[in-house]
Amino acid sequence: xxxxxxxxxxxxxxxxxxxxxxxxxxxxxxxxxxxxxxxxxxxxxxxxxxxxxxxxxxxxxxxxxxxxxxxxxxxxxxxxxxxxxxxxxxxxxxxxxxxxxxxxxxxxxxxxxxxxxxxxxxxxxxxxxxxxxxxxxxxxxxxxxxxxxxxxxxxxxxxxxxxxxxxxxxxxxxxxxxxxxxxxxxxxxxxxxxxxxxxxx
DNA sequence: CGGACGATTCTCT
DNA sequence: GAGAATCGTCCGG
Numbered sequence: 001x002x003x004x005x006x007x008x009x010x011x012x013x014x015x016x017x018x019x020x021x022x023x024x025x026x027x028x029x030x031x032x033x034x035x036x037x038x039x040x041x042x043x044x045x046x047x048x049x050x051x052x053x054x055x056x057x058x059x060x061x062x063x064x065x066x067x068x069x070x071x072x073x074x075x076x077x078x079x080x081x082x083x084x085x086x087x088x089x090x091x092x093x094x095x096x097x098x099x100x101x102x103x104x105x106x107x108x109x110x111x112x113x114x115x116x117x118x119x120x121x122x123x124x125x126x127x128x129x130x131x132x133x134x135x136x137x138x139x140x141x142x143x144x145x146x147x148x149x150x151x152x153x154x155x156x157x158x159x160x161x162x163x164x165x166x167x168x169x170x171x172x173x174x175x176x177x178x179x180x181x182x183x184x185x186x187x188x189x190x191x192x193x194x195x196x197x198x199x200x201x
Numbered sequence: 202c203g204g205a206c207g208a209t210t211c212t213c214t
Numbered sequence: 215g216a217g218a219a220t221c222g223t224c225c226g227g
Binding site: 082132 | 207208209210
Binding site: 064065081 | 220
């Protein structure tokens with residue numbers, strides 16, 4: 001049985017870009033009545049709030065959807081995009097709407113359950129996208145506003161990535177100059193990331 | 202109340 | 215690499 005002691009609250013208080021990198025290798029766990037599924041985070045993107053045109057919280061936009069981004073570090077921000085649920089870790093201090101999007105994980109536990117949910121058998125295609133991993137883990141809008149420090153949604157220590165790569169964020173071409181910020185991070189060489197080609201130093 | 206719009210995914214070509 | 219699917223949220227009237 002792997003260690004699933006939740007990460008301490010202090011973990012989430014580091015600057016958003018640091019947190020985005022620190023989350024790589026961490027174990028994301030979701031418990032449901034059907035069973036437990038978990039995976040190591042291998043890809044993240046940072047969204048930095050008021051000054052980040054790509055962020056939902058750009059210009060301090062505050063709606064029912066983005067409200068939890070203002071709640072302080074360590075909360076889960078889930079939202080729907082084209083019928084898919086996407087998962088973020090809220091960062092920064094209270095009233096500063098910043099967050100880290102979880103874009104891909106490496107399957108670790110409950111793999112047969114994840115395959116069943118995704119209706120596929122290909123391990124590398126199971127959780128290599130923000131909408132794919134939530135479906136595989138069973139993360140839904142019911143997780144909106146939950147803390148990552150207690151069941152059924154937990155972030156725990158995993159492994160330390162040998163090397164971290166970074167590049168432009170994905171899917172935000174309509175975000176002015178913010179689209180070029182190198183705020184996407186991934187575990188270099190991992191076969192479980194969502195894209196392989198785009199890379200910059 | 203209607204219309205536009207995605208921090209996506211899948212299926213082709 | 216392009217295009218469709220598809221639906222909740224947000225904003226304007």
